Amino acid sequence: MDEDFELELRKVFLREADINLEEAEEAYLQFSQNPPSELLARCFRLAHNLKGSAKAVGFSDIAEILHRLESFLLKLKNKELNVSQKITNILLATNDKLKFIVEQIKINTDYKIDTKNIIAEIDQIQSEESGLPIGNAPNESQDLKEGDIFVLYDINEVEEAKNNILSNKIEEITKQKINTTKKIINEEVIRVSLNKIEKLQNYIGEIVIIESMLEEQIKQESNQNLKNYYRLLKKTTKEVQEIIMGLRLVPIKPAFQKLLRTARDTSAQLGKTVNVTFVGENTELDKFILDELSDPLMHMIRNAIDHGIEDNDERVAKEKMREGNISVNASHESGNLVITVADDGKGLNPTQIYESAVKKGVISEDVKLTDSQCYELIFAPGFSTKTETTEISGRGVGMDVVKTNIEKLNRKIEISSVLNMGTNFKIKIPLSVGIMEAFIAEISNQKFIIPVQQVIECLSLRKSNLTYLTGIENIIKLRDEEISVIDLSLGLNLHKKKEEKLKDRVIFIVQANAIKIGAIVDKVISIQSVVTKNLGEELRCESGIIGSVILGDGKVVPILEISQLVNSRNFQNNLQKSISR
Amino acid sequence: MSDEKLNKQTMLFSAENRYLCFSLGNERFCIPLLQVKEVIGIPEFTQIPYTPGYFCGIMNLRGKVISVIDMRKKLNITSKGDDENSVIVCDLDNITMGALVDSVDNVIKIEKDKILPKPNMQTSIKNDYIDGIIEHKNLIIVLMNLVKSLSIEDLVHIENSGS
Numbered sequence: 238m239d240e241d242f243e244l245e246l247r248k249v250f251l252r253e254a255d256i257n258l259e260e261a262e263e264a265y266l267q268f269s270q271n272p273p274s275e276l277l278a279r280c281f282r283l284a285h286n287l288k289g290s291a292k293a294v295g296f297s298d299i300a301e302i303l304h305r306l307e308s309f310l311l312k313l314k315n316k317e318l319n320v321s322q323k324i325t326n327i328l329l330a331t332n333d334k335l336k337f338i339v340e341q342i343k344i345n346t347d348y349k350i351d352t353k354n355i356i357a358e359i360d361q362i363q364s365e366e367s368g369l370p371i372g373n374a375p376n377e378s379q380d381l382k383e384g385d386i387f388v389l390y391d392i393n394e395v396e397e398a399k400n401n402i403l404s405n406k407i408e409e410i411t412k413q414k415i416n417t418t419k420k421i422i423n424e425e426v427i428r429v430s431l432n433k434i435e436k437l438q439n440y441i442g443e444i445v446i447i448e449s450m451l452e453e454q455i456k457q458e459s460n461q462n463l464k465n466y467y468r469l470l471k472k473t474t475k476e477v478q479e480i481i482m483g484l485r486l487v488p489i490k491p492a493f494q495k496l497l498r499t500a501r502d503t504s505a506q507l508g509k510t511v512n513v514t515f516v517g518e519n520t521e522l523d524k525f526i527l528d529e530l531s532d533p534l535m536h537m538i539r540n541a542i543d544h545g546i547e548d549n550d551e552r553v554a555k556e557k558m559r560e561g562n563i564s565v566n567a568s569h570e571s572g573n574l575v576i577t578v579a580d581d582g583k584g585l586n587p588t589q590i591y592e593s594a595v596k597k598g599v600i601s602e603d604v605k606l607t608d609s610q611c612y613e614l615i616f617a618p619g620f621s622t623k624t625e626t627t628e629i630s631g632r633g634v635g636m637d638v639v640k641t642n643i644e645k646l647n648r649k650i651e652i653s654s655v656l657n658m659g660t661n662f663k664i665k666i667p668l669s670v671g672i673m674e675a676f677i678a679e680i681s682n683q684k685f686i687i688p689v690q691q692v693i694e695c696l697s698l699r700k701s702n703l704t705y706l707t708g709i710e711n712i713i714k715l716r717d718e719e720i721s722v723i724d725l726s727l728g729l730n731l732h733k734k735k736e737e738k739l740k741d742r743v744i745f746i747v748q749a750n751a752i753k754i755g756a757i758v759d760k761v762i763s764i765q766s767v768v769t770k771n772l773g774e775e776l777r778c779e780s781g782i783i784g785s786v787i788l789g790d791g792k793v794v795p796i797l798e799i800s801q802l803v804n805s806r807n808f809q810n811n812l813q814k815s816i817s818r
Numbered sequence: 819m820s821d822e823k824l825n826k827q828t829m830l831f832s833a834e835n836r837y838l839c840f841s842l843g844n845e846r847f848c849i850p851l852l853q854v855k856e857v858i859g860i861p862e863f864t865q866i867p868y869t870p871g872y873f874c875g876i877m878n879l880r881g882k883v884i885s886v887i888d889m890r891k892k893l894n895i896t897s898k899g900d901d902e903n904s905v906i907v908c909d910l911d912n913i914t915m916g917a918l919v920d921s922v923d924n925v926i927k928i929e930k931d932k933i934l935p936k937p938n939m940q941t942s943i944k945n946d947y948i949d950g951i952i953e954h955k956n957l958i959i960v961l962m963n964l965v966k967s968l969s970i971e972d973l974v975h976i977e978n979s980g981s
Contacts, residue, residue: 443881683865729867770883772876782866785876785883793864793878807868 243294247346250294252428254339257287259491262332266497268325277314280328284310298350299338305359306331312363327362329498331355431524434484441481442768442787444474450791486521489567489576492531493518496565499535503542510549510560511542517567522574526666530576533639537578537662538563540636545582545660555657557581570665579661585654587611612652616640665690675767675786677794678743678758681731685758686767686786686796691747698742698757713744713755720746722755725799727815728808747799756799769796781805835930837952839923839959840906843895846959847919848926848952853964855907855914857922860900861886874918879907886916892967893947910965917964926954933961 261283267276288303306328312318334355341348448471455467493515504511522530546552546561553559563580587608594600599617606614615636643650643664654660674689696715703722704712711722722744741760746753767786770793776782781802782795802808837848838857863875863886872891876883886905890897902921907914933950947967952959 439881731867770881772883772885776866776869776876776885785864787878787881787883791878792862793876793883795864795866795876805868 244346246294247296247342250290250296251339251343253290254287254299254335257283258332258336258339259494262329262498263494265325265328265332266494266501268320268328272320274314277310277320281307281310281314296342298352299335302331302335302350302352302355305356309359309363318363323365324362327358331359429484431485434481437481437484441474441478445478448474483521485523485525487524487527488519488521489527490518492527492534493565493567495531496534496538500538500542500563503539504561507543508548509542509546511546512560512562513538514562514564515566516564520567520569520574522567522666526574529642530664530666533642533664534565534576534578536636536639538565541578541580541582541660545580545584547583574666576664576666577661579659581659584656584658584660585612585615585652586656590614609652612654615652616650673767673769674764675796676745676764677762677767677788678745679760679762680729680758681726683731684762684788684792684794685725686794687745687758687799688796689764691745691799693746693748693753695761696744696746696755697740698744699740701744703744715746718753720753720755722757723803723812724757725797725802726757726759728803728812730811730815745799754800754803756803781808836925836927837959837961838906838925840904840919841898841921841923842890842893842919843898845895846923846957847962848959849906849908849962849964851925853908853910855909858905858907858916860903860918861905874916877905877916879914879916882914884914884916886918888918889967890918890920908964926952926959928952928954 261280264276264280264283284303284307288300288307291297291300291303309318310328313320313324318324338348338350451467452471455464458464497513497515500511500513541563542561546563547555547557549559552561558581561580561582563578566575566577566579568575587606588611590611591600591606591614594611594614594617595602599614600606616639617637640650643666651663651665652660653663676687676689676692676695678685678687696713701713701715704714712719713722714720742757743761744755744757746755748754767788770785770787772782772785772795781798781800781804783798783801784796785793786796787793836851838851838854839846839848841847858879861877861879863877865875866873869875872888874886874888876885884907889895898920903918904922905916905918906922907916933952936948936950947963948960949963950961952961
């Protein structure tokens with residue numbers, strides 16, 4: 238066989254193995270005391286398919302493991318063995334080992350696989366759990382396809398049969414079968430590097446910009462045909478744009494699956510019974526965000542089980558259900574992805590957190606905090622509510638890492654909690670890093686972008702009752718709340734035009750660290766989705782400008798982070814200067 | 819500058835002995851051609867608040883946003899006027915930036931050993947943006963170290979000190 242060709246085949250196999258093993262893990266996790274026969278059939282099929290592929294590309298060791306696994310699964314399928322917790326554990330462990338092997342092979346194709354231990358484990362559990370003698374061939378064999386036949390034999394028999402001509406024939410049949418499976422996989426999914434998609438995204442962005450330039454020209458054109466063609470072009474580009482934006486979006490399902498696994502392992506380790514429910518596993522989000530989110534979510538689940546949920550007996554004493562409940566919910570909410578992790582455990586105790594924080598020197602004793610500010614303390618580095626660290630949490634990675642990761646995505650995490658009722662974490666993240674809803678505002682004839690997420694509400698300056706105070710900021714009264722209002726043009730040091738258009742001026746109410754601020758802009762031009770672009774390293778400064786946007790006319794407009802901007806030294810200096818003037 | 823960067827630059831010099839010449843006022847400068855991505859006309863800038871005077875703003879380079887710096891203002895050189903002004907788009911250590919210059923003149927080829935070292939001057943003015951001197955057809959051309967002259971560290975520094 239040509240070497241390149243062989244390598245290519247192996248690559249295809251490894252990719253297939255990734256998908257296959259993920260799917261198998263998902264299936265095993267659904268195993269309960271009495272799993273439905275389709276589920277067992279699916280597991281069997283998965284193991285069988287992968288075995289065939291492994292053999293076809295010459296990974297005979299993997300094939301051997303899968304062969305044993307397959308026979309084992311067949312016993313389960315035929316009810317010769319009953320699925321128990323122990324068996325599920327072994328299945329998951331074997332799956333993990335296979336995953337590990339595949340990863341190792343990816344790095345080094347000559348990786349030596351230790352099959353003995355894995356096979357021994359499978360065999361052991363079989364003999365432990367089975368009261369029946371091995372090799373009791375079931376009667377269902379007629380239902381199975383030709384390629385499946387040989388697995389119905391007793392293992393020893395198969396070993397013997399390997400020497401026979403029969404086995405050659407079987408292998409041939411299996412190979413054929415694999416070829417068809419491969420085709421199906423390739424037809425359904427192809428993996429594309431994110432890099433390629435990003436390039437595509439950039440190019441479509443350019444096309445849209447050029448298109449809008451063309452539009453200007455065509456307005457002056459009288460040729461009706463040309464106009465029609467342009468309209469067609471525009472329609473098609475819009476569609477292509479939507480598809481490309483959607484390419485990066487993937488369902489959250491794989492992350493949920495990992496969580497399920499974490500939850501299962503953690504609760505087993507701690508001896509707690511915990512039900513984890515997932516809602517909205519088909520909710521889509523950007524692949525990049527999914528990768529960033531995976532770890533924090535895992536940590537939160539672990540935390541919820543370790544710190545949140547009480548021991549079974551304690552729960553009974555509290556007249557709660559014996560099993561703890563954790564629900565993870567993903568949904569879309571006005572252009573954002575919202576993920577909540579809620580448990581019905583003991584809840585956060587603000588006093589306890591406060592005292593612990595004081596003891597650990599996170600805050601000083603004389604600071605007064607509200608309950609929600611106390612909850613925030615769990616994100617402080619070096620903070621743990623538990624006195625002794627366990628194996629599960631307290632390995633140096635705490636909630637502070639969760640918070641940093643989420644903030645890296647430019648979003649915040651909210652906590653609400655009721656003592657003895659449970660804790661609820663809510664994360665709100667934009668669907669895609671590149672796209673967001675934003676106000677295009679005008680300040681002293683310059684355009685600025687203000688992301689919608691920052692703004693709590695908008696008011697017309699003329700209609701709100703602004704109280705002017707000399708020397709300090711102005712104040713508005715809004716539903717019994719006094720909010721100080723700052724004119725952005727003063728702080729940005731832009732030359733102010735005459736205040737003839739007072740009626741257009743708008744106050745954006747934003748919130749930073751529980752303090753509301755009103756920011757005045759001259760005019761809101763529109764609200765639209767914009768494609769964000771990063772600024773270069775040279776502009777990474779604390780001035781409240783967090784990026785830029787290319788508008789339809791090709792013009793670049795900076796994005797403001799109002800609360801950051803208002804608190805920056807530059808802004809305050811300018812403000813002081815303009816007041817003292 | 820770290821050794822690694824120095825090595826990279828030395829490599830750039832030896833690998834390709836070609837330099838792009840440009841003028842700032844009446845003075846002539848050049849930079850290694852390998853650092854140049856492209857030369858464009860004067861684009862439309864968007865100004866960014868709080869940036870120093872020599873910072874022209876940000877521009878849209880076919881879907882990518884880059885910063886542009888006015889080299890004349892940065893080096894305190896009086897401009898010749900804006901007849902031939904161009905922006906040289908450069909790739910520097912993963913940062914793409916534009917340098918606004920009076921005019922782009924030509925590309926010259928100089929062996930590395932013909933580059934004279936920077937004269938040892940007693941001066942209070944910071945001149946570490948000069949990498950060497952090239953004599954070409956009776957003209958003195960200053961080989962510029964763009965990373966230092968654009969001085970990204972400077973920019974951030976000025977920002978933080980709240981000028």
